[in-house]
Amino acid sequence: MNELKRIDLLRALCAEFGPSGCEGNVADFIEGQLRGVCETRRDRMGNVIAHLPGEGPRVMLSAHMDEVGMMIKSIDDQGYLRFANVGSIDARVQCGRAVTVGNEQNQVPGVIGAKAIHLQSADERKNATAVSAMYIDIGASSREEAEKYVDLGDFAAFASEFVAFGEDGQRLRGKAIDDRWGCAVAIETLRALADKPLAVDLYAVFSVHEEMGKSGARVAAYAIRPDVSITLEATAVADLPSTAAAARVGELGKGGLLSFVDKGTVYDAGLIDFALETARRADILVQLKRYSAGSNDAAHIHKTADGARAMALSAPTRYIHSGSCVADARDFDAICALLREMLERPWGFTPNPTKETF
């Protein structure tokens, strides 16, 4: 497999078919990119666990391989597929979307359809179509034909071309930026540190089942027992005209978003200070995340076994959980640079408990 870097790496990762529960292709790709860089293994849930041994606090990076998607729950006589969402998707961004349908071995193209607007009643036009009224059209005209390509329990994901656009081509549009972005950051971090003497014992977990809220990462954390957990995510920002300044969360192009609190985690004050101080010293852009509506794998990881100090560093991303997430390449470089700086130097504080005895 060719070594892919930076935005090419992100592009290839986003292209992989990997809704929650069907992450195998993404896992294979990641292991391929890490061959020759560090040891990797697959655990029983399908997480990829990479390890760069070193002396010092045990640090676990985590990024999830799965994207939001759908699961096929029935096929009707006309060959249309009914589905349930896997992960939270706003129904308003689903209708009419191009999707890929299938499993790890085979995929076919499809479209999410519902009644065309011409045929809708005035009442129907007022409301967004519910998922239960939607169907996927894979171009089959009968149940028998559909069953040649698709089984119950197969998956669907948004189909979307990855495009660099906008100022200097720095804006990136595509599906699954959440969280192939984090996977790309982790791969680049492992590559950058592979030949260096490390002040930490570094693990990177490429996890499954995050979008379902089930968190494959927590079983990896149970096995690894990190002192410090750094979750690499893509997070929703609302730096849009209609949003009040206080609710905007963060801005594209101003660096990674460092969380201090969300619904699942109160992030470690010492790690936040260390990250901010490192960014200031090395002149790297970073922002504090201003709003705390959701949560991520850190919520599960930091409460596993005897606990861990938690940090989250995320890509500011517009229109998340849709077929067209938008992020910024400059934030990718800023996040990679900050992580490298933090992990390369001996840590300025002791993340392990210090005992006093009398």
Next chain:
Amino acid sequence: MLDLVKKIVKAPAISGREDAVADVIRAQMEPFCDEIYRDKMGSLICLKRGSAPDGERRKIMLAAHMDEIGFFVTFIEDNGFIRLTTIGGINFVAAAYTTVVFANGTRGVLVPETGTAAGSLTFDKFYVDIGAKDKKDAERKVKIGDYFVVEPTVTRLMGKRIAGRPMDDRIGCVIMIETARRLSAPRDDIYYVFTVQEEVGCRGAKTAAFAIAPDVAIAYDVTGTGDTIGAKPMAVKVGGGAAIKLKDSSVICSPEVVAGLIATAKTEKIPHQLEILTHGGTDTSSMQMAGSGCAAGCISIPTRYIHSGVEMIDLGDVEACIALTAAYLEREGK
């Protein structure tokens, strides 16, 4: 004991930011313990070794949470007003128009936007006014990610009753410190664990209990009462003694612990009452279900007006909790 209560409520320490109160508690516990440390989540663990021989010596974990409910700064408006997010179950009726204090001593007032209807008091309608002229002025004192709490107070009422905040759960911490003072020669190893992050989901107790793997665990926390006007029927009342928890929304307490506490209270003639709390969880279940699990119970302090600025307790009930704990742990076997 009132002085200790006043000292401990004063340190502002919300979930995930407990250092200030951990330092106060640590100083209090040092004379009574063999080992003190903070674990990875920040829970303060104070071990007092027991005298019983190996094999007979059990591990007892006592837990009270150090954290209180409060707020984080999320944004500073151009005009210097400060926007916030909440930590724990904030009652906005109780928090409206109160004085708040930041970790660095800065004070402000927490108010709803003018004209907000009483039924619409949500967090996004509130802001803190620290008297700043504009954003730049405010930023000399406060920044995004700072935390603040409603000003802690203690007011003496009639008899042994006091009101203030945060009794939840600094009064539980006081009980543990006073128990440690009393129990100078326990038979079993006693882990006094001052847990973190209870108010956001009993997080610190879970990870601490996993590492300690106790045989028996007892939590100390406030519980509601049925003795105020409009209260739902509940047997617990302020002044009724130590409340022995049977159940709350997170846990069914282990019967052997409950039976042991009741038997101890009766034998030692310690005022006590039985408690079932329909709304509200505690560290108890996090300890009961950590790792391979343990026998767990809870001794509660009857408290009126929980999560307000005027949480009200009876220090006589607090003394009963201390006496019950000491007597229970001194019993042979269970």
